[in-house]
Amino acid sequence: MDSFPTDLLQEIFIRLPFKNVGISKCVCTSWCDLLSDQSFTANYAANSPITTVFAEQSVITFNPPSLLQFAPNGDLIATRINPKIPGKNRYIGREKNSTLYLAGTGNGLLFLMLRKALLNLVTEKIYFFNPFCKECVQVAENSLVRPEWSYGYKYMIDYVPGIKSYKIVRFTDPGNEKPSQAKIFAVGIDQEWRILDDPGFCHWVSVDNDGVVSIRTLDLSEEKFTPGIRSPRELTRISYYENRVTGLRVFNDRLSLVDRSDFDERITIWTMDEYGISDSWSKIVVQLSWLPFDMRKSADLYHALTILPNGNVVLSLKDSVELVSVCIEKKQATKFRVPDNVTNRSTLYGTAFAPRFYPLDEDRVRRQWHNRKTPSAWLSTVSIALSVGVGFVC
């Protein structure tokens, strides 16, 4: 057979599941070069019909998390990921008193947070993990003492092009109407965590005392909090409890708000078609009555995992590996067959994830990390409101 033109090979490669890209790299040097090129990763992220989500499994079972890929033909491909402690042959998160969380995703990386509690001290370590190349790099560490570690908290991590590195923000919520606080750390640049001035109530879905909803965010390069984005008109006022079941996600590169406060009826997904334009909210409604009878539970027990390229909404059910794909147009739901390597009795959470097929610029990420002092405990008298952020479970 004549050799394939490169553009046709790309058409095939973007349709390969994650794992097969690895096998294909072993075929010959030109395939390896093509697949290792950053432009292929960008092409895969933009055009692959396969939707990848990160699935965190229940912490109780100590099972490693998985990446799930939804192929257009309805196949579900699961790949276990086992992040190892850098330089050691031990897996992260298997020790006593420690729990591994997903703090976000970006640039083909999973931002993992390992929280370890020992007596009166809590340590949080941030790792960047590239599931394709199996690289794991520790990029930041936080030591917290009482009462700080008992507060609600959340991480936000993103790449900042201006500094060609990542910034990590940790928000804390002491509750009781105390002001919010946030501290920031630029990977490879900062030696210590810095306190962010005037974070205000800087959670993503923000509800003020009158129940008015808005969405706030942080400009990581300027380190300034932006004024709120107006929520959909129908959603302008919600109760405190309703806020607990309303969360932000990103579906198909669009900021989305998942409202699960209609417990017996429906899950409403609002997506902002044009970022920052509050008139561009559009709504997708999943009626619970469309779901298979044995999966019909209260709306707040579902996680909206992803929206597939064909518009189907994928929901997962709390404390189970049941997955269902809902076709809005036909008002029909189909169960996914969950692969055997995803263990029972775990909850699947998800966040959209585009893998990368080339290694991290480790030098940049590691630079200074090994030389830096032990981070000082962050003691603060003031602190924050809990935020439910993009890339987080809702």
Added chain:
Amino acid sequence: MAAETGTPTTLTLKSNDDELFSVAESAAILSVTIRNMVEDGCAGGVIPLDNVDGKTLASVITYMNGISAIPADEEKKKSYRDKFLSDKDFETLADMVLAANYLNMSCLMDAVSAKIAQVMEKKSVGWVRRKFGIENDYTPEEEAAVKEEHKWTFEGVETDDDN
């Protein structure tokens, strides 16, 4: 371009091994390459398709006729494509993806590329090399290194002797 009359216009396509095929214009213009020729008025006689052999062209025409007979129902079209491609071997799929690219038929391109990707899913490195006609240009050391690096991706893949 043919006038809108009651009788459907028929085009004659010629493969690179000189086989002639008649096909309804309405089906043939699924190919943007052919549609452009028709619109430019170069489709009066025989349309030569220098990059497609007779066997592949016959298949593509079967597809053109089949898919254009289905009304605008994406699900039915998808199931037709799945069925159409289900019994094709790798060589036929490879010829079809090249033909679809030359004829500029995006729906066939997408479907065949996806099918090839699906076929590759559990196949070994050796299988891929044989089917794509690729010479292994790694040195034994390089090959061992690249395979070690991606070892985890080999789980559940068929083995073969020269893998």
